[in-house]
Amino acid sequence: MHPVQGVVKMYMREKMGWVLLPWIILGSSFFINLFIAALMPMDEHLTTGGIASIFVYMGVIGILSMSQTFPFALGLSVRRKDFFAGTILMAVMVSLFTSIVLYLLSYIEGFGLVGWGVQLYFFHLPYLSEGNVAEQILVFFSISLCLFVTGFTIGCFFRRFGKIGMTTLAIVSIGGGTLLSYMATYFDWWVTIGHYLADLTAVNMAYTLLPISVVLGFIAYLLLRRATA
Amino acid sequence: MxxxxxxxxxxxxxxxxxxxxxxxxxxxxxxxxxxxxxxxxxxxxxxxxxxxxxxxxxxxxxxxxxxxxxxxxxxxxxxxxxxxxxxxxxxxxxxxxxxxxxxxxxxxxxxxxxxxxxxxxxxxxxxxxxxxxxxxxxxxxxxxxxxxxxxxxxxxxxxxxxxxxxxxxxxxxxxxxxxxxxxxxxxxxxxxxxxxxxxxxxxxxxxxxxxxxxxxxLRGRAYTVTGPAAKVDSFVSGKKVIHEELLGGFKSASIYESLIASEQRKAESLGLDFAPVTIQQLIVYLTNNSKSRKEAVV
The missing domain is CATH 3.40.50.300 (P-loop containing nucleotide triphosphate hydrolases)
Incomplete structure (x- = not known):
C-alpha cells in the first residue's frame, strides 16, 4: 500500500472526530434552532448562522491533525510529504462530503419541507444558497477546505517554531492588522473594500478561497518539511 | 548490499x-x-x-x-x-x-x-x-x-x-x-x-x-582487584585505575585493561582477588564525570 493511502486510512480510524462530531455539533445547534423557531409566531422567519460551526470545526481538525496525528505518523516512519498529501486528500474528501450533505439539506429546507414547517432557515441561506447545484456545493466546499488548510497551516507553524514562534506570529499579525486598518482609514480604502465585499457573490468568494487555500497549503508544506515531532 | x-x-x-x-x-x-x-x-x-x-x-x-x-x-x-x-x-x-x-x-x-x-x-x-x-x-x-x-x-x-x-x-x-x-x-x-x-x-x-x-x-576489558591496601597499591601502580574503594585496610581497584594470566597467578599468590567488571560497572566508571574517565579513555 502506498503510504499516502495509509495516512488516509489512519485518519479514517478517527471517524468520530473527523465526520461524526462536526455533525453532532451542527445537529444540536439545528435542533435548538428548530425548537426556538417552533415557539415563534408562524409569520416570522428564523434565519441563523449555525451552519458556521461545521466550518469552524474544520479549522479545529486542521490544528489537531498536526498536534496529534503528525507525531504519531512520524513515529511510524511516515515521510512528511506522504503525511501532507494524505492529510490534504482526507480534508478534500471530508469537505466534499460535508458540502454535498449541506447542499442536500439546503435543498430540502428550501424546496422540500420548506423551513421545516416552522420557517427556520438553517441550511438554505440568502447569499450562500445562490447559483446552480455545482456552484452551491463549491461554495460550501471552498469554505470548508480553506478553514481546514488555515488550521493545518497554523498547526504546522506551531510544530515548526513552537510557542515562541506562535506568540511572535500572533503579535506580528495583530500589529500588522492594526497598521493595515489605520492605512485603510488614512487612504480611504474602506469604501472600496466595502463595495468589493458587497459586490462579491458567494461563488466569486469560493473562487477566491480556493487559490488562498492552495497558497496556504504550500506554506504549510514548507513548514512541515522542517517540522519535528 | x-x-x-x-x-x-x-x-x-x-x-x-x-x-x-x-x-x-x-x-x-x-x-x-x-x-x-x-x-x-x-x-x-x-x-x-x-x-x-x-x-x-x-x-x-x-x-x-x-x-x-x-x-x-x-x-x-x-x-x-x-x-x-x-x-x-x-x-x-x-x-x-x-x-x-x-x-x-x-x-x-x-x-x-x-x-x-x-x-x-x-x-x-x-x-x-x-x-x-x-x-x-x-x-x-x-x-x-x-x-x-x-x-x-x-x-x-x-x-x-x-x-x-x-x-x-x-x-x-x-x-x-x-x-x-x-x-x-x-x-x-x-x-x-x-x-x-x-x-x-x-x-x-x-x-x-x-x-x-x-x-x-568489552567483557574482558576491565577487572577489579581486591586485597590488602598496600598490596593492591603496589599491584596497580602504573595501571589505568578507573575506580577505587577503600574499606578498612582493604582496597578494591578497577583497572581498565586486560588481565594477563601470568600476572594474575602471581598476584593471587600474594593474596589478591580478581573479579571481572560487568559492562554496567564499566560504563558507570567511564561516564562518571571524574578524572578517572579521562585517564581511562586516553
Missing amino acids: STKVVEAIHLSKSYGTVKAVDDVSLTIEANKIYGLLGRNGAGKTTIMHMITAQLFKTSGELRVFSEEPYENNNVLRQVCFIKESQKYPDAFRVNDVLASAALFFPNWDAGYALELLEEFRVPLKRRMKKLSRGMLSAVGIVIGLASRAPLTIFDEPYLGLDAVARSLFYDRLMEDYALYPRTVILSTHLIDEVSRLLEHIIVIDGGKLLLDEEADL
Whole structure:
C-alpha cells in the first residue's frame, strides 16, 4: 500500500472526530434552532448562522491533525510529504462530503419541507444558497477546505517554531492588522473594500478561497518539511 | 548490499551553542544487536532521532541503508523507531494503533502482534490515554517486535514495565531475532539486564562517542582487584585505575585493561582477588564525570 493511502486510512480510524462530531455539533445547534423557531409566531422567519460551526470545526481538525496525528505518523516512519498529501486528500474528501450533505439539506429546507414547517432557515441561506447545484456545493466546499488548510497551516507553524514562534506570529499579525486598518482609514480604502465585499457573490468568494487555500497549503508544506515531532 | 545499515560520519547536532551530538562517527552493521548506552542527556536519543529523520543534523554525513534517510521511503519503510516519548492520537485505542502500524510496516505480522499483546496483558480495546505507563511501553514493544523492520530501534522501551514483562521482552526479542535476523539498536539504562543480549556496545557521553566495541571484547576489558591496601597499591601502580574503594585496610581497584594470566597467578599468590567488571560497572566508571574517565579513555 502506498503510504499516502495509509495516512488516509489512519485518519479514517478517527471517524468520530473527523465526520461524526462536526455533525453532532451542527445537529444540536439545528435542533435548538428548530425548537426556538417552533415557539415563534408562524409569520416570522428564523434565519441563523449555525451552519458556521461545521466550518469552524474544520479549522479545529486542521490544528489537531498536526498536534496529534503528525507525531504519531512520524513515529511510524511516515515521510512528511506522504503525511501532507494524505492529510490534504482526507480534508478534500471530508469537505466534499460535508458540502454535498449541506447542499442536500439546503435543498430540502428550501424546496422540500420548506423551513421545516416552522420557517427556520438553517441550511438554505440568502447569499450562500445562490447559483446552480455545482456552484452551491463549491461554495460550501471552498469554505470548508480553506478553514481546514488555515488550521493545518497554523498547526504546522506551531510544530515548526513552537510557542515562541506562535506568540511572535500572533503579535506580528495583530500589529500588522492594526497598521493595515489605520492605512485603510488614512487612504480611504474602506469604501472600496466595502463595495468589493458587497459586490462579491458567494461563488466569486469560493473562487477566491480556493487559490488562498492552495497558497496556504504550500506554506504549510514548507513548514512541515522542517517540522519535528 | 552493503552490510552497513547506519553510517554516521562527523555527525553533529547543535541547539544554539549547546552541542547535543558532537562529531560522532560510527557504523552499525546488519543483523546485530547494538546497545546505545550513556547517561541522561548524553545525546543517544538525538542520534536515534537523526537516524530516523525525525530530527535534522547540523553537520556531518548520515547514511541509513546507504542512503540519506530524510524523506526517503526506501529507508523509512525499513525502519521502526520505538521511543519512550511517542504520542498517540487522543481518540486511538490499542487496536487502532496496531492497525495503523500495519499500514506502514511492510513486514508487519498482525497475528504475532496480538499474541504479544496478550502476553503483555494489554487490553486491545483500551484507549491509549487510559493505559498505564507500563502498558504504554508494552504497546511500543509490541509494535517494535511485530514490525520486523530491518532496522528496529528501541529508545528506553520499558519505562514502567515490571521485571516479568521486561524479561518477557528480552525473551521475545531473542526468539524473534533468531527467526527473523535484523538490526536492533537498544538504548537503555538497565545495562546489566540487557548486557547478555548485546553484541556490540556504543557509549555516548556529553554528545561524544566514548566507546564503540564488541561486547565480548568489552567483557574482558576491565577487572577489579581486591586485597590488602598496600598490596593492591603496589599491584596497580602504573595501571589505568578507573575506580577505587577503600574499606578498612582493604582496597578494591578497577583497572581498565586486560588481565594477563601470568600476572594474575602471581598476584593471587600474594593474596589478591580478581573479579571481572560487568559492562554496567564499566560504563558507570567511564561516564562518571571524574578524572578517572579521562585517564581511562586516553
